[in-house]
Amino acid sequence: MTTSAYQQMIFINLPVNDLDASKKFFTELGYSLNAQFTDENAASVVISDTIVAMLLTKPFYSTFTKKEIADASKTSEVLLCLSAESREKVDELVEKAVAAGGTASDKVQDMDFMYGRSFDDLDGHTWEVVWMNPEAVQG
Known part of the structure; x- marks a missing residue:
């Protein structure tokens, strides 16, 4: 840092x-x-x-x-990951993405200290949204 x-x-x-x-x-x-x-x-x-x-x-x-420009709907070019302030905010952003035309992944990461979901935007770019327990991050 x-x-x-x-x-x-x-x-x-x-x-x-x-x-x-x-x-x-x-x-x-x-x-x-x-x-x-x-x-x-x-x-x-x-x-x-x-x-x-x-x-x-x-x-x-x-x-x-x-x-050549990758077709993100067919190939994985990058995984973009955003942090969220809570588990609820993870769900909220993914639900907004689906309502706006995106596609949610069926995979949910739930490991007590970390919770995450992902969605693809309109062009297939994958966005992960993750919450981590601050106590776990601090060690």
């Missing part, structure tokens, strides 16, 4: 098929869009002060890489 006051951020860049549908999906989960970095090619989804998901149309995404 660093003792610096600097808060490192993560910008997750994800290719999407339908930018408007993806913007609607993530705002229905309770996240906001940063208008300064949102246009017809990209949407900046603010997940927290240090986590931003950049949703990019596939043509725009392809300007950043020479690699």
